[in-house]
Amino acid sequence: MSHLLEIKNLDVKFDTDEGRIIAIDNVSLTLDQGKVLGIVGESGSGKSVTAKSIMQLNPGNTIYNDDAEIIIDNENVLKFTSKNDLKKIRGGKVSMIFQEPMASFAPAIKIGNQMIEQLLLHKETEKNQAKQISIDMLNRVGIADAEKRFNQYAFELSGGMRQRAMIAMALSTMPKLLLADEPTTALDVTIQAQVINLMKDIIKEYNMGVIFITHDLGVIAQVADDVAVMYLGSVVERGPVNEILKNPKHPYTRGLLNALPDINNLDAPLKPIPGNIPSPLDRPTGCVFRTRCPEPTHDCKEGNIEMGLIEVSPGHWVDKCCVNCG
Amino acid sequence: MINFIQFTLTRAGLSIVTLLLVCFIVFSLMELVPGTCAERYLAFKNTQGSQITYEDIEKEKIRLGLDKPFLYRYGKWVSDIVLKGDFGDSCILRMNINELLSGRFVLSLTICLVALIFSYLIAIPVGIISATTKYASLDTTLKFISYLGIALPNFLVALCIMLFMTVFYGDTMTGLFSQEYENQPWSSAKVMDFLSRAWLPIFVLGWNATAFALQTVRALMLDENDKLYVMAARARGISGMKLLWRYPAKHSLGPVINSIGFDLNRIFSALPIVALILILTEAGALLIEALARSNDQQLAGAIIFLLTATIVFVNFVTDVLLAIMDPRIRKGVMGGN
Structure with a gap:
């Protein structure tokens, strides 16, 4: 193998x-x-x-x-x-997760938009579909209220939640x-x-x-x-x-x-x-x-x-x- | 939304308080100059040969309302400006200041704003290129030109260009209009004439302002470009112009917007000297005239008031703009809705 x-x-x-x-x-x-x-x-x-x-x-x-x-x-x-x-x-x-979850999200772009941007780049999906994949992924990594978090910025999340979101983003393209x-x-x-x-x-x-x-x-x-x-x-x-x-x-x-x-x-x-x-x-x-x-x-x-x-x-x-x- | 309106209103209120405070300082400074307006005018008359008695001064003081207490006169000065748009009379020139200034302040402001807009239009893309280019020589060249802009005094640049234009074109390029248009009403030909001459002060002021703005943009871009989120975005496959504009460039815009008010102030401060050399008939030159030569406190006060009001207004606009653009500020302002 x-x-x-x-x-x-x-x-x-x-x-x-x-x-x-x-x-x-x-x-x-x-x-x-x-x-x-x-x-x-x-x-x-x-x-x-x-x-x-x-x-x-x-x-x-x-x-x-x-x-x-x-x-x-x-x-x-x-x-x-x-x-x-x-x-x-x-x-x-290949995806990467970094050490500083706060610093690895762009501060002035919504988490959801950063996730969608990546999905549209790598997968042949529609925007709505990409949004659904992202929200499902946020749910999967244990983020409560995923839909709300999707529309938030990194500074509005706690440290652990940010790293969960980062993991969700890294995994969303499989x-x-x-x-x-x-x-x-x-x-x-x-x-x-x-x-x-x-x-x-x-x-x-x-x-x-x-x-x-x-x-x-x-x-x-x-x-x-x-x-x-x-x-x-x-x-x-x-x-x-x-x-x-x-x-x-x-x-x-x-x-x-x-x-x-x-x-x-x-x-x-x-x-x-x-x-x-x-x-x-x-x-x-x-x-x-x-x-x-x-x-x-x-x-x-x-x-x-x-x-x-x-x-x-x-x-x-x-x-x-x-x-x-x- | 309600929070945003609240924020805007608070900022507007603060701006007005700032403006009133500045007015008070300006008015107090006007008062501190020895001699009242009445004395100054009569002294002037005296030099023309008229006999002045003590009673004449007192009468003149009452006529000008100078016998009233300081705070009352401050209130009247401000309320006349705000409610009637009336800046009163210049005590030396015996003319209404509104008439004296009519058009001139707008001209000054136009020159400054055009210089400001040009400098940012150039500085933002060029600064981004300078910070991110792979070619060190391009960055060095851009840095050299901008350091020249910072290092060369405005008046020297103006003098050099004047000299050049005089030698090669036989026109000193002084003034804002050619002689034939100087006293004519505005027309399209006059506008063209104005533009053909106004580029010089705009260029002189704009080069310096561009150089400063360029350094700001370049430093901010370098700063943002090194941040982890930019690498994280690259690691997600985002590349090229999309990466550049959406990530480091977008995030370095906030402080750039913040510096606009400051830059307008600097350009306006540099204007009078350039205006003096280029013999421009605008408010900057008038301010120097009023402050340094004729000691015309009313006129100087009016110009400083207008200038401060403009800067306070620009700062208000940039504050609101920042709050709209940057979610970190916006959320703070709107309470996280």
């Missing part, structure tokens, strides 16, 4: 005044229909850039490598340039792939739980593939089937969610897990990962994680190691350099 989404050898660089920044370094990922792939990592690890690459939403100074491929339905969407092709990956087959870029980060915890439950239901109901970006391993544990841990633009470990959470091999993954508070011993001091993410302008040579690795070797620094991932157990891949660390 072919994959719903296949990212192969993706490199992303940004041309800036300070020089060329490596944002993504040789990332390969796959996602099957009906599955949720969680991408975890700190800010600046390249989670969002990876997702935005799928829709070609990165800013104008972005440079993709020529041999990178992002394949959806046997087409390399990274090579799309025409308006009609881009439409397919922007709102057609995409095959949903990119959720920290969809619950800006919400408070009770609303977070509701939105996560809603997303789980909807993923099951529509049987789509989802990339769920977050820095919250707790959320990953709830929603994801597979996890990819990213650090400084590279995937350092990936595999089934239970395997990664129970048997992490990479020191960074272990660090992330250790940094979570222990529910049984709340007085225990939190253990942050020592050091900071290096500046992208000052990218470490050799193994990118060596500046924060508990036991870096000479080889890590010199880069005398094979790069890339190695499979340690079925479906569980770890960075070759760090597989035996710690």
Whole structure:
């Protein structure tokens, strides 16, 4: 069976005044229909850039490598340039939900009009039909009084309701792939739980593939089937969610897990990962994680190691350099 | 709807209060100038050789109603303007101010408004292009031209153009009309003549105003363009001009509308100096004349009143316009209906 989404050898660089920044370094990922792939990592690890690459939403100074491929339905969407092709990956087959539900609605356009606009663009429907689809969708995501909300503006809705509306809008065109870029980060915890439950239901109901970006391993544990841990633009470990959470091999993954508070011993001091993410302008040579690795070797620094991932157990891949660390 | 009417009425009421307050300040300033109108006129007569006695001054004061208390005279000044449209007499020129100003204020206002409209008609599309163009050189060129407009003083631009026109066309381009039309009644030929000359002050004032408006539009567009909702709209497949106009451009219009009243004020403030250089027979030049030369407080007060009234009115209109356009303000005003 072919994959719903296949990212192969993706490199992303940004041309800036300070020089060329490596944002993504040789990332390969796959996602099957009906599955949720969680991408975890700190800010600046390249989670969002990876997702935005799928829709070609990165800013104008972005440079993709020529041999990178992002394949959806046997087409390399990274090579799309025409308006009609881009439409397919922007709102057609792929939809995206952003972190800030308030900021991702245009403030002076009614929610309903933004939904209709998108539907008319992607589906062959009449305006009335598009309105009905939108209202049904708002109902489906649990928005009471959907008809009224349809005619309101984003600022008139509460935070949780806005994110529900955003989900409704993203789903209304029935995409095959949903990119959720920290969809619950800006919400408070009770609303977070509701939105996560809603997303789980909807993923099951529509049987789509989802990339769920977050820095919250707790959320990953709830929603994801597979996890990819990213650090400084590279995937350092990936595999089934239970395997990664129970048997992490990479020191960074272990660090992330250790940094979570222990529910049984709340007085225990939190253990942050020592050091900071290096500046992208000052990218470490050799193994990118060596500046924060508990036991870096000479080889890590010199880069005398094979790069890339190695499979340690079925479906569980770890960075070759760090597989035996710690 | 009821809330909207309420809002409009409140704004109108506030505008009137503002206007009355400004009037009071103007009138008080007129009072603060040493010497009353009667004294000034008789002093003028004295220089012509007439003998003036103390009784003459007192008589003149009573004739002009200057013996009445300050607040009474303020009330009368305002009520005459509002109820009768009568600005009273200029005490130096001994002429009715309405007659003196007739046409001139309208001319000034026309020049300013045309300059304002042109500047926004140019600044809005050009500012949007400047902010969103892929070609850095186009943006740089537009920025350079607009910085020139901000940096060059109006009078210098006016002088340069005058010099150019004199050398190459033998016409200084001063005045608003050619000599043969100067004292003729309005006709289509006179309108054409007016237009053939009025472009100069409109251009001089408009360049500067356009430059400012352009910077405003450009900055607002850059600001809006970076916002998440624009990326979210792109992620939904909206592209091209539709994306540009419906998303960042539409949302940056509010503050642009807000700046119209402010810009009209600035253009009008710049007008007198340009008018002085181009020898325009309009109210801006008259204001300078009244304030700086003849010390004609009644005339200056009348012009400032008219100007303030215009600006207060424009601000009122832009406030209402904003409330209609921006749902965030509209809903606040209408109580969410």
